[in-house]
Amino acid sequence: xxxxxxxxxxxxxxxxxxxxxxxxxxxxxxxxxxxxxxxxxxxxxxxxxxxxxxxxxxxxxxxxxxxxxxxxxxxxxxxxxxxxxxxxxxxxxxxxxxxxxxxxxxxxxxxxxxxxxxxxxxxxxxx
Amino acid sequence: xxxxxxxxxxxxxxxxxxxxxxxxxxxxxxxxxxxxxxxxxxxxxxxxxxxxxxxxxxxxxxxxxxxxxxxxxxxxxxxxxxxxxxxxxxxxxxxxxxxxxxxxxxxxxxxxxxxxxxxxxxxxxxxxxxxxxxxxxxxxxxxxxxxxxxxxxxxxxxxxxxxxxxxxxxxxxxxxxxxxxxxxxxxxxxxxxxxxxxxxxxxxxxxxxxxxxxxxxxxxxxxxxxxxxxxxxxxxxxxxxxxxxxxxxxxxxxxxxxxxxxxxxxxxxxxxxxxxxxxxxxxxxxxxxxxxxxxxxxxxxxxxxxxxxxxxxxxxxxxxxxxxxxxxxxxxxxxxxxxxxxxxxxxxxxxxxxx
Numbered sequence: 221x222x223x224x225x226x227x228x229x230x231x232x233x234x235x236x237x238x239x240x241x242x243x244x245x246x247x248x249x250x251x252x253x254x255x256x257x258x259x260x261x262x263x264x265x266x267x268x269x270x271x272x273x274x275x276x277x278x279x280x281x282x283x284x285x286x287x288x289x290x291x292x293x294x295x296x297x298x299x300x301x302x303x304x305x306x307x308x309x310x311x312x313x314x315x316x317x318x319x320x321x322x323x324x325x326x327x328x329x330x331x332x333x334x335x336x337x338x339x340x341x342x343x344x345x346x347x
Numbered sequence: 348x349x350x351x352x353x354x355x356x357x358x359x360x361x362x363x364x365x366x367x368x369x370x371x372x373x374x375x376x377x378x379x380x381x382x383x384x385x386x387x388x389x390x391x392x393x394x395x396x397x398x399x400x401x402x403x404x405x406x407x408x409x410x411x412x413x414x415x416x417x418x419x420x421x422x423x424x425x426x427x428x429x430x431x432x433x434x435x436x437x438x439x440x441x442x443x444x445x446x447x448x449x450x451x452x453x454x455x456x457x458x459x460x461x462x463x464x465x466x467x468x469x470x471x472x473x474x475x476x477x478x479x480x481x482x483x484x485x486x487x488x489x490x491x492x493x494x495x496x497x498x499x500x501x502x503x504x505x506x507x508x509x510x511x512x513x514x515x516x517x518x519x520x521x522x523x524x525x526x527x528x529x530x531x532x533x534x535x536x537x538x539x540x541x542x543x544x545x546x547x548x549x550x551x552x553x554x555x556x557x558x559x560x561x562x563x564x565x566x567x568x569x570x571x572x573x574x575x576x577x578x579x580x581x582x583x584x585x586x587x588x589x590x591x592x593x594x595x596x597x598x599x600x601x602x603x604x605x606x607x608x609x610x611x612x613x614x615x616x617x618x619x620x621x622x623x624x625x626x627x628x629x630x631x632x633x634x635x636x637x638x639x640x641x642x643x644x645x646x647x648x649x650x651x652x653x654x655x656x657x658x659x660x661x662x663x664x665x666x667x668x669x670x671x672x673x674x675x676x677x678x679x680x681x682x683x684x685x686x687x688x689x690x691x692x693x694x695x696x697x698x699x700x701x702x
Contacts, residue, residue: 260377260378260379262379263377263378263379263403263407305475305476305477306477307475314582315582316582318574319582320378320385322380322384322385323380324380324383324384324385327379327380328380329378329379329380329385331378342572343572343573343574343587344389344553344562344566344571344572344573345387345553345555345560345573345574346573346574346575346576346584347555347558347560347573347574347575347576347596347597347598
């Protein structure tokens with residue numbers, strides 16, 4: 221077997237390790253959890269929260285009035301809303317990248333995002 | 348010494364290449380609500396005819412126009428003109444005519460599986476509201492007889508609620524029937540918003556409305572990647588679609604709007620013949636199509652028809668379809684021939700047979 225001139229066995233191991241890591245990032249990326257949630261009202265970002273802290277509460281003013289948000293422990297959820305059918309409350313906690321909480325009557329969308337640059341495994345959308 | 352330097356440079360290059368693979372400029376994106384759902388647009392590139400934020404403002408305004416045009420909740424909205432007496436001839440907005448024309452064509456081609464007269468039925472079941480419930484069987488039968496003049500069987504041809512004349516006027520063929528374009532209008536809006544972005548000089552973009560997703564052109568780096576939710580474990584994925592050249596994607600599933608009663612799930616995709624949520628075995632169907640309008644409209648009939656009746660139709664229309672059902676052994680799937688190989692990280696095995 222011809223000897224590789226520049227790469228020793230340890231180097232080859234490192235190269236394979238990097239390749240395997242990149243492949244894993246591609247496959248595992250879709251399962252990735254977000255690190256930040258951003259609230260949009262009427263298309264404008266009005267608030268954002270990091271999700272890696274302890275649970276905390278905040279309020280966003282939507283088209284119908286204040287909407288109570290709980291964020292932390294890696295997830296975000298809507299706690300209370302003045303919308304008539306409370307559909308947004310039933311959406312529960314979301315944590316994955318691209319997950320959304322939507323309250324149409326309040327014109328509110330909360331999107332789970334990632335801080336920093338997009339990675340190879342990131343999805344453009346989830347549905 | 349030289350060997351060591353070259354080796355280090357080589358290793359460094361490989362590392363950087365692996366880490367940077369897929370990285371590209373961040374898209375400019377925005378989320379908002381219209382047409383009773385969430386909208387999103389993501390623009391790649393910044394050299395359009397107007398700044399990206401202005402382009403997104405234009406999209407938001409356009410979606411507000413379609414919200415007003417296609418709403419079936421506003422008793423004085425444009426669609427209310429179609430809620431007249433049988434035999435009336437009315438004029439409506441040309442864009443409504445475009446959508447109606449497509450809706451009637453899908454209904455015909457699917458053997459009556461795309462119903463634009465479903466508004467009252469949704470009210471009867473209360474789907475999506477706090478009052479969702481299973482109505483008495485007599486109420487459903489009464490609805491069907493009032494709507495069609497008879498209680499349809501599986502083989503009956505259902506009468507169309509309206510006819511479009513060559514001059515663009517509409518002849519009403521039912522009395523006081525509210526028209527619901529919720530199963531197709533979002534797809535139409537997504538197509539139009541995408542076209543507007545291209546006109547504004549942003550040909551590389553993603554637009555979505557309530558799960559109707561359209562990608563256009565090629566991203567600077569890597570393919571478009573769209574995750575499909577597992578219909579029974581919504582925090583995980585059934586798979587990932589990779590698209591090189593841009594297409595529309597749509598999923599209809601029994602997990603989107605539903606309620607449970609006595610252990611049974613009642614969802615929002617109705618079978619017009621029974622007046623009840625479709626119970627063919629499908630729990631989710633995902634389509635890939637050239638346009639969002641086609642995907643939005645055809646996802647409902649494909650859900651109702653299932654793979655046994657839907658596959659040949661999908662193939663003939665150039666649609667790629669992926670059906671999922673739930674069995675005692677877990678989820679399994681069927682797909683059209685053209686779908687095979689589309690899904691990365693495919694987590695749902697093939698079913699042994701169609702349903």
